[in-house]
Amino acid sequence: MSLKKKVKELKRDLILEEASKLFQKEGYENMKVAELASNVGVSVGSIYTLFGSKENLYNNYILNQIDYYLEMLEKNIKDVNDPYEKLKILTNIKFQAFISHKNVLHLGVNHPLFYVNTYNFADEDDVMMEVYRFISENIMEPLRKHITTSKSSLEMTLLYDSISTAMVKHWVIVNDDLMQKNDELLESFLLLIKNR
Structure with missing residues (x-):
């Protein structure tokens, strides 16, 4: 990699790191690109040259958070064998992530940008497909072996994602205790996937 490309990557990473702090502190709507430029010591034009728009900058922030x-x-389930425990860990991490980024989520409940621009389900290399594959293989497939279900591990993953995301949206609207919804989510999910 040439020195020029390395410098560009470092500059991009620096901008994205500072943008992450501002998105988390201010939320999407209130985050000002001019403030970001000033904090990083670059021009507003440099930010738009690297990211194209505030929307694309936000999408890059989301992708970094997902990674x-x-x-x-991966780290937290590595040594866990019980599939129910893995599911609890997944739920705790997901809920904790949303709690720690609540300012940014106010955009999410009412705004079409909420993760939608990060998804490209037809692309096998899409970051969300990577997440879904990981969850399917490492959490849902072992769970399928412990319960009776006709659902595939990917279908289970997508159902889990839908239910948990609905709970997050409800939490943002009513401002209750999301972490107390963990058992309720797991119970609802298991009822939905089990054959009767």
């Missing part, structure tokens, strides 16, 4: 939480999930 981070996937790494956390």
Whole structure:
């Protein structure tokens, strides 16, 4: 890699790191690109040259967060054999991630940008497909072996994601205790996937 490309990557990473702090502190709507530029010591034009728009900068922030939480999930379930315990760990990490980024989530409940631009389900290399594959293989497939279900591990993953995301949206709207919803989520999910 040329020195110029390395410098560009470092600059991009620095901007994204500071943007993450501002998105978390201010939320999407209130985060100002001019403040970001000033904090990092670059021009507003440099930010738009690297990211194209505030929306793309936000999407890059989301993608970084997804990568981070996937790494956390991998680390935390590595030595766990019980599939129910793995599911609890997944739920705790997901809920904790949303709690720690609540300012950014106010955008999510009412705004079409909420993760939608990060998904490209037709692309096997899409970051969300990577997350879904990991959860399917490492959490849902072992769980399938302990329960009776006709659902595939990917279908289980997508159902889990739908239910947990609905609970997060409800939490943002009513501002109750999301971490207390952990058992309720697991119970609802298991009822949905089990054959009767």
